[in-house]
Amino acid sequence: EAGVVQSPRYKIIEKKQPVAFWCNPISGHNTLYWYRQNLGQGPELLIRYENEEAVDDSQLPKDRFSAERLKGVDSTLKIQPAELGDSAVYLCASGLAQGVTDTQYFGPGTRLTVL
Amino acid sequence: RKEVEQDPGPFNVPEGATVAFNCTYSNSASQSFFWYRQDCRKEPKLLMSVYSSGNEDGRFTAQLNRASQYISLLIRDSKLSDSATYLCVVNGKGATNKLIFGTGTLLAVQP
Numbered sequence: 001e002a003g004v005v006q007s008p009r010y011k012i013i014e015k016k017q018p019v020a021f022w023c024n025p026i027s028g029h030n031t032l033y034w035y036r037q038n039l040g041q042g043p044e045l046l047i048r049y050e051n052e053e054a055v056d057d058s059q060l061p062k063d064r065f066s067a068e069r070l071k072g073v074d075s076t077l078k079i080q081p082a083e084l085g086d087s088a089v090y091l092c093a094s095g096l097a098q099g100v101t102d103t104q105y106f107g108p109g110t111r112l113t114v115l
Numbered sequence: 116r117k118e119v120e121q122d123p124g125p126f127n128v129p130e131g132a133t134v135a136f137n138c139t140y141s142n143s144a145s146q147s148f149f150w151y152r153q154d155c156r157k158e159p160k161l162l163m164s165v166y167s168s169g170n171e172d173g174r175f176t177a178q179l180n181r182a183s184q185y186i187s188l189l190i191r192d193s194k195l196s197d198s199a200t201y202l203c204v205v206n207g208k209g210a211t212n213k214l215i216f217g218t219g220t221l222l223a224v225q226p
Contacts, residue, residue, distance in 0.1 A: 040123070042202050042216030043159065056213060091158060104214065106158035 002026070004107030006092050012113045018080035021110045025073065025094030031102055032069055034077050035091040037109070043091055049075065050097060087114045116141055121203050121217035129225050132193045136220045138186040138203030148179055149204040150188050153219065159202055162188075193224045 005024040013019050025032050030051050035043035046065065048056040051072040060067065064083070069075040079086055089109040095102035121138045128134045140148075148165035163170065165177040165186055176189040186203055203217040 040218065042119075042204075042218050044216070045213060048213060103161055106160070108158050 004092055004094050004105055006090075006107035006110055008110055009108060010111050010113075012115065013082055014115050015084055016081040018078065019082050019112065020076055020078045021090050021092075021112075023075045023077070023092030023094075023107060025075070025092070026105055029094035029096050029105075030072065031095040031097045031104075032075050033093040033095075033104060034067060034075070035093065035106075037089045037091055039088075043106075046077070082112075082114045084114050087112055117217075118142060118215045119203055119205050119217040121220050123218055123220060125221040125223050127223045127225060128193055130193055130195060132224075133189065133191045134193055134222060135190075136188045136201055136203075136222075138188075138217055140184050140186065140203075140205045140215075142205065142215075143181075143184060145205045147206040148177075148186050149214070150175075150177055150186075151202040151204055151216070153200045153202055155199075159216075162201070190222075193222075195224050195226060198222055198224045 004026055007022050011019055032049040034046040036046055037043040045059055047054055047060045047067050049069045052069055065079055067077045089111050091109045092107045093104040095104045118141050126134055150162040151159040152162045153159040163172050163177050165179045167179050169178040174191045178187045190197055200219040200221050202219045204214050
């Protein structure tokens, strides 16, 4: 079974430039998550989707970050404009919501460097 | 206070040793608990869920103490391949499916 696919795997941009990340979840999974992981830290949730609906975006910096999940499958996360502090690994995860908590499966992440 | 706290380590242990990691969480209403493993420059992967009764998977044993809001992971007979960062994970305040990750504990198993 194919896992969560993310692209690009690496991205280097200059500050103030826009950047976008793409995620294709595991087939059949209805929940999708975007996390940011800084060096030496655990992942921090940015946004959580159930199907097409963003059910928790309380930690998404909405002045510069946006996300969408069209048709309840693929998702994109965008930053515009990027700042130096946005350098991190952006992880996408998907799950099949059933019961109290679904098991989340992570993609390989996109490592963003902002210069 | 952080919602999930772990000793960052590193824990340097010889092959064959037994090592234990601890984690505390602040939300007494949390219902779900996990240990994830993350290899260097890789994504986190679920190692095991943690149940109130305690659970074991081969050389790995996880325990939960709700009264003390404390989770542990015990690794017996450590292998070189166990070297990784171990993330303690708890579902967040007021919401299922919202996972809060600790900063992770780095384990280095030495030959």
